[in-house]
Amino acid sequence: MHTKINILFIINPISGGRGKQAIPDFIDKYLDKEKFSPNFVFTEYPGHAGELADEASVKNFDVIVAAGGDGTINEVATQVLKHNKILGILPLGSGNGLARFLKIPNNIRYALNIINNFQVDQIDSAEFNGKCFFNLAGIGFDAHLSAVFSKDKKRGLSGYVKLGFQEVFNYKAEKYILNIDGVTFKREAFAVSVANSSQYGNNVYVAPNASIKDGLLDICIIKPFPIIKLPVLGYVMLSGKAETSDMIEIIKGKKVKITREKAGAVHVDGEPLEMGEIIETHINPLSLNIIVP
Known part of the structure; x- marks a missing residue:
């Protein structure tokens, strides 16, 4: 037995x-x-x-x-x-x-x-100022939206989309200094997503070529854009074309330090949190045991 x-x-x-x-x-x-x-x-x-x-x-x-x-x-x-x-x-x-x-x-x-x-496999996990994440963490508009959305009791995709449209008109891009594996990039961005897997959820792809077994994070910089291009950005993400779009820059790395203008909202696997102006994030390769198809 x-x-x-x-x-x-x-x-x-x-x-x-x-x-x-x-x-x-x-x-x-x-x-x-x-x-x-x-x-x-x-x-x-x-x-x-x-x-x-x-x-x-x-x-x-x-x-x-x-x-x-x-x-x-x-x-x-x-x-x-x-x-x-x-x-x-x-x-x-x-x-x-x-x-x-x-x-x-x-x-x-x-x-x-x-x-x-x-069937058990090992996948990468990552940390965002010491807090574990497995899918995506980020700062900028999506973090701002998570924070506002968490105060709204009507959960679900339609509520999220509606709120997104209200908020996007007033949101201003911010300046970031990104140090990725020792190389410094200065960027103005609408949002910066640090991706272990490829999507936010609901098949919205920010890092279509991301892998949870490659020991790398995909740092996805969504560039500032005129509001008239919002539908284009939506299409790019839903169709999994972020890699080829001029609206998104993707840089792969293991260890990342992000410096932003001020403390504020972040999200870690979609959950809103507050963090300071410096965020350190890194990958822990093949660290989580998980049941997979």
């Missing part, structure tokens, strides 16, 4: 704006019980997923599954990384950037099949 793998599902009940109370029963129905011994827990407040994952790592859970959006995944993955456990993902968020990159489907039943197959 082989021992079953202890697996904990950490479920964020509000990610993506849908109720999740039925999820444990659903998982129970489709999870391979020959292989896994499942437990379930719901998060109750921001930061809770990280605390639960930290406790679970000490308590003999081998696999910890983040059932939520990129924010939930970030909290859980940070602890999985710290304790050298294995991450699973059930994408229940509104954007699901990392899950989409990994080709983990939004259909929960299919996502559970991936967990049942239990």
